[in-house]
Amino acid sequence: MQQDKSVTINDVQAAQKRLLGIAHLTPVLTSTTVNERIHSQVFFKCENFQRTGAFKFRGAYNALAQLSEAQKHQGVLTFSSGNHAQAIALAGKLLNIPATIVMPDDAPAVKQTATRGYGAEIILYNRHTTNREELAQNLASDRNLTLIPPYDHPLIIAGQGTAALELIQEVGELDLLLVPCGGGGLISGCAIAAKALSPNCRVIGVEPELADDATRSFHSKTLQTVTNSNTIADGARTPYLGKITFPLVLNYVDDMVTVSESAIITTMLFIWERLKIVVEPTGVLAAAALLAGVAKAPGAKIGVIISGGNVDLGDWGLGIGDWGLGTGDWGLGTGEGVMGKG
Numbered sequence: 001m002q003q004d005k006s007v008t009i010n011d012v013q014a015a016q017k018r019l020l021g022i023a024h025l026t027p028v029l030t031s032t033t034v035n036e037r038i039h040s041q042v043f044f045k046c047e048n049f050q051r052t053g054a055f056k057f058r059g060a061y062n063a064l065a066q067l068s069e070a071q072k073h074q075g076v077l078t079f080s081s082g083n084h085a086q087a088i089a090l091a092g093k094l095l096n097i098p099a100t101i102v103m104p105d106d107a108p109a110v111k112q113t114a115t116r117g118y119g120a121e122i123i124l125y126n127r128h129t130t131n132r133e134e135l136a137q138n139l140a141s142d143r144n145l146t147l148i149p150p151y152d153h154p155l156i157i158a159g160q161g162t163a164a165l166e167l168i169q170e171v172g173e174l175d176l177l178l179v180p181c182g183g184g185g186l187i188s189g190c191a192i193a194a195k196a197l198s199p200n201c202r203v204i205g206v207e208p209e210l211a212d213d214a215t216r217s218f219h220s221k222t223l224q225t226v227t228n229s230n231t232i233a234d235g236a237r238t239p240y241l242g243k244i245t246f247p248l249v250l251n252y253v254d255d256m257v258t259v260s261e262s263a264i265i266t267t268m269l270f271i272w273e274r275l276k277i278v279v280e281p282t283g284v285l286a287a288a289a290l291l292a293g294v295a296k297a298p299g300a301k302i303g304v305i306i307s308g309g310n311v312d313l314g315d316w317g318l319g320i321g322d323w324g325l326g327t328g329d330w331g332l333g334t335g336e337g338v339m340g341k342g
């Protein structure tokens with residue numbers, strides 16, 4: 001392995017200290033059904049329980065906490081299809097830093113609403129006609145804001161790596177770690193942590209077939225792109241790996257694989273039913289590779305990063321309004337429902 005010093009295990013460990021008492025220590029779940037089906041021991045690191053509903057809070061807080069006082073005062077700007085936006089918005093609120101978010105106008109409503117709810121200013125754009133990075137750069141320089149990109153930033157990568165660091169600290173060394181991949185911030189940080197704490201652990205990144213740029217980049221060793229992917233896994237629609245994440249992925253990741261849209265949906269429903277947790281399509285990419293048999297490791301001890309849970313049920317025709325399910329409609333007055341005291 002060539003050495004790439006842009007982010008090291010020391011940076012991930014420093015991020016963990018910074019996040020202590022601020023980010024949630026997310027639960028690790030297991031499922032007998034899954035273990036029997038896969039013939040392995042599987043540990044799901046559930047970042048859908050992270051603050052803002054995805055691992056992105058880790059990197060966002062780690063980056064914002066280290067700005068200068070002048071930068072904090074001026075404020076930050078980012079571009080994101082959702083989870084990074086919410087993460088920056090909340091980190092900004094906690095650190096008293098004004099946040100401006102450039103977001104595609106088709107980003108899930110639940111993510112737009114949550115981002116506004118944390119007090120950030122949102123600027124919408126059409127992702128089919130506008131280059132978001134140019135737009136963000138122009139706005140940042142016009143308004144004198146610090147641009148915090150969603151993945152191609154050493155402090156973001158180090159923060160994301162704390163998810164794998166925590167997992168391995170809790171369950172011990174792993175044989176295999178499966179990680180969803182969009183722009184590669186999560187997998188870069190997680191691979192750096194895994195190789196340091198569990199040197200024999202293979203790290204495999206998982207993308208949607210419909211947004212397979214990182215998989216093609218990994219295998220061809222030249223940067224490949226995907227344009228305007230419509231994969232249901234909206235957190236992995238990123239067009240390419242970053243200038244920092246691409247070399248890190250080449251150095252630290254052992255393989256990259258893809259999963260179909262139907263595998264993503266089937267896995268999401270399987271996890272809702274079996275693990276009893278709400279996960280979003282991008283959140284189940286790594287689990288889908290395992291359950292669909294794309295990544296196999298019989299007898300192995302496997303870590304799976306469940307990266308987020310911000311699913312917009314309205315997109316599935318399952319909005320609360322669509323069912324007419326106001327709280328009263330279920331007749332769930334005190335005591336009557338499953339949550340009742342009796």
Ligand SMILES: *Cc1c(COP(=O)(O)O)cnc(C)c1O
Pocket residue numbers: 054055056083084150151160180181182183184185186187235236238280282283307308309
């Ligand atoms: C952002 C995101 C990803 C991809 O992370 P990258 O750092 O861009 O590779 C995966 N899952 C969820 C839920 C996300 O929000």
